Amino acid sequence: MSSIKILVTNDDGIYAPGIFALAQAMQSLGEVNVVAPLAEKSAVGHAITVSDPLRVTEIERNEKFFGYAVNGTPADCVKIAVRCILDSMPDIVVSGINQGSNTATNVIYSGTVSAAAEGAIVGIPSIAVSLTSFSYKDFSYAGKVARQIASQVLEKGLPPRTLLNVNVPALPEDEIGDVLPAKQGRGRYEEVFDKRTDPQNRTYYWMAGKRMILDKENDVDDVIVMQNKVAVTPIQYDLTHHEFMKELQKWKLKP
């Protein structure tokens, strides 16, 4: 019997279809432990909850115990799972399967990626998996990809403080091409605020926007996904702009 311990989490919430598919896909690799937000937590970035108490609730799905829900963010879930819920450190954290792509600049807004980042920070090899559509509901191939990459991570390991960010096109398996290492793109949303008036005649705004893809190179996440292939981006959290350090030495920084 396998002694591999897998922590499964997400940002769409513990009742989302994607986390159910992911937990099932991981079952043949080891012992699956689900700890996920009670409510949907998309676009929360790397938020943590320090000003409110956290509560943990046992959740059933299909009349069986499924996992633990936390009234917090994806990053909270990983922290509390490791410190309070699991009896030992997991061997791997797998976050997803998210609905909607987490490529390019979206990586920094993504709750799905932040859960995997939290795993990486704590020292656990971690993966984030996204299906690049909000409406496509067939998680079967994304689950297979998640399982394959998780088994490779368990076999080969990852560098310290590194996670793999996987984006799977929202297409049937036979229309999807290769699974390729990718660079994070520079594309972002061009925000548009939709200004409206409520029944009390007060102004409010909805944030929306259209996706701008700024990259053309074949090894960039968005470009790989547009070619109906799976993008696997290694992500690390040293944000220092090392080349600019030399220039900054010349500045007059002291007032």
Added chain:
Amino acid sequence: MSSIKILVTNDDGIYAPGIFALAQAMQSLGEVNVVAPLAEKSAVGHAITVSDPLRVTEIERNEKFFGYAVNGTPADCVKIAVRCILDSMPDIVVSGINQGSNTATNVIYSGTVSAAAEGAIVGIPSIAVSLTSFSYKDFSYAGKVARQIASQVLEKGLPPRTLLNVNVPALPEDEIGDVLPAKQGRGRYEEVFDKRTDPQNRTYYWMAGKRMILDKENDVDDVIVMQNKVAVTPIQYDLTHHEFMKELQKWKLKP
């Protein structure tokens, strides 16, 4: 008359003392526009609000118009300021003055830094400024440092998608040493969850933790601050682990 336009924001909320000190410090550089969260939004990471409507309120401080409050996150404030509130793009975004340090791994949880990151993503040179204490209330030297660095940024510019993350020791001016370029450290919090029982006999947890400083090199943000100097870290948002790409090419990624 100066035509420089400065956007001032924060994550401690529009009524915090730090943003008032920052707005005052910036006044001699150009036209100051304050757009900040209505409520305190610490540790929100790079969250954006897509599921709730945003509202904008005019706020007075000391019986004078001070700025616009938004019922959202620091990143929301920068987005809505640029698209809906200001009549032209600001020349610089300055976020702070935060109470509490934003060094090392804290950078990725920081709302203060995320506001500056949002500025950098939109293409505006940006600075985040933090005072490394939750209780120290003298923002005068941090304000001078912010003004000096902002004037250097306006003169020399920053590389694309780059911000400067400034951490000022919580000490009187005459006890603070040099202002130095810095690398982001690897220190993180070792979380401790304080488990309690509420009056209804239900369990809840407070997240707390103690700071672990993992770095010793003299050019690392936490080390510079511990030496009573100001750390100025250039931050960029390409998270790709470029060196690991070659290794990943050898993996069997396709299921």
